[in-house]
Amino acid sequence: MRNSVIDQHISNVYSSIENKGIEKNVVISSWKRCIETFKLDPLSRQPSRVLTHSELQNHTYPIEEFITTAREGMRTLYAQVQALDYVVLLCDRKGVTVDYIGNDRLNKELRNSGLYLGADWNERHAGTCAVGTLINEYEPMTIHQQDHFDIVNTTLTCSASPILDHDGQLLAVLDVSALHSPKEKSSQHLLLKLVQMHARFIESAHFLNYYREHTILKFDINVCTLSTNCPNLIALDKHNVIVGANQNARKIMARELGIKDITSQLLTGFEFTSLFELSKSEDAASFDYYLFKSRNTGLSFFCDIQAPKTKNKRLFNPAPNTIHDPVNIVAAEIDKLAGHDPSMHKVKQLANKFSPTDINILIRGETGTGKEVLAKAIHDSSKRSGGPFIAVNCAALPDSLIESELFGYKSGSFTGANSKGKSGLILAADQGTLFLDEIGDMPSSLQTRLLRVLAEKEVTPIGSDKPIKVNFRLISATHQEVAPQNIPNKNDFRADLYHRLNGATINLPPLRDRQDIYYLISKLMSKKSNMNLSKSSLEVLTEYAWPGNIRELKNVINYASTLCDEEGIRSEHLPDYVFTRDPFIVNEHSYSPTRHVETLSEEGQELLLTLRNNNWNATASAKKLNIGRATLYRKMKKFNIISPNNTDLTY
Ligand SMILES: Nc1ncnc2c1ncn2[C@@H]1O[C@H](COP(=O)(O)OP(=O)(O)OP(=O)(O)O)[C@@H](O)[C@H]1O
CATH class of the missing domain: 1.10.8.60 (Helicase, Ruva Protein; domain 3)
Structure with missing residues (x-):
């Protein structure tokens, strides 16, 4: 940055806080706080403070459900500002970025500037900035370029709006920011309006989710807003007593009761009918709605009544869609797989995109990451949901049985076969989804048969020469690497089958x-x-x-x-x-094989538990198991058990 620009900034900061005559504004008040209260130096060039993963979790846990609710609003906002290279931040009431949507292309620059998940934008650390200054001033604002206190932030532009909870308290801050922007602050005016509008959407979504087990009255003077983003919301308990109201409804009720403080608890606890008179609308154009009239001021409102939702149905579902964004709505079966997590967000987006299609999907992930649960969610949200979901674990079936189980057989085709024959699991999946788990364990002879079924869409049971038409969608899963190009020495997985299975890959994070x-x-x-x-x-x-x-x-x-x-x-x-912090050495670059006690065979479980109970001491463990050390090592290798410190036990 040029020296003259820096000098100008520093001189602005110090002269304005000393200038008593200058009109008071939020930027100057903030600069004053930064110098006098937080003892910050505008020239300090502090790198942005970014929380560690576990520090961040302390901020996300308490508002986990709210973050999920807010996601939808953030996505719609991002869709509108993405082309201009703005990012969207959701910060908690302390200023920590608990959710973030931005452009991967600019990842490095955004991270360096603190426009990223985990960044702390509290004024105490970051100086004057939209999020931090809003937390002190409680009003929507744009902090543009030189308004920032710290010289490192003076290229940024940030516009933020508060998100209030149903008691009128600050719950979070919604912010859009960019690394570069036009010089004039007025260029950000519309962005600020956009952020304010989306903050209101998120507030409403949060209100509807929070009071989901209550009756909710959506009301307005204008009948058109009732089915979209209704500005006024009241929640009633089963005795029609008001238990909650959003900011706008609080203002209306405060007028009604002659109370000034709209954050006051006095606004709840009234029986609704003591304040308002409810009747069915007689206006033909709005016959679906109720009307209510205030007993004091005589104002009339159209009203839509939302019945309470049952507990189980709504628990942990994201907020009802107050924001209409059909392209981005994730099917409920898929959405409930995860809370707020960036990599699971990608998984959900992909699963949602592919579920309506018949594309074959390959799911990759370590054992127990939920591959089958994801496959079932894709099935349940697809057009095949009325059909069967057949799950087959290729590793659990002995090679001798897998062929007959999958393809079926004709009566009397081999010794021990059922005399009536069997139709097989592929045919059982007709009109539905076939889920082949541990596909990497499928014997190579059967890979060829499976390939034929996929290519010809017909299956020929063992002992028969009559192919039967079959129509299913294939989802397969693996915890190991099966891509042929990645395992040059492992030729037992057919490249042509791999490409057929892998219409799309979804990687489940550990x-x-x-x-x-x-x-x-x-x-x-x-x-x-x-x-x-x-x-x-x-x-x-x-x-x-x-x-x-x-x-x-x-x-x-x-x-x-x-x-x-x-x-x-x-x-x-x-x-x-x-x-134990590090129970196993986990190789982050490959799919780690089965190492968890519950996923091991009885022999493997005994071995693992003995090692754990003997603090991974090989001699003591071998003695306890009554085997030699060499056998112990061999068994560990067989079950892929690796010592946490990996030094006292080597193969
Ligand atoms: N999103 C989820 N919410 C709640 N429970 C889940 C979720 N995902 C997985 N589970 C539970 O975790 C367990 C393992 O899930 P699943 O069998 O789908 O994993 P997997 O990756 O297919 O495992 P494997 O590789 O061993 O076959 C199951 O009991 C499942 O119910």
């Missing part, structure tokens, strides 16, 4: 890389009534590496909920091994 573990825990715990999880046990579960992924998490939740009392799960109810 649980240790996901940011929505809290969502998954809540989801798994919601099946147990009134179950709580203490903060310390949540921290333990967050730090653990989860080699067995969601399957292991599910087992741990089941284990702990069996041991715990009515107060819920505390650390002492968790199994010992989750306190």
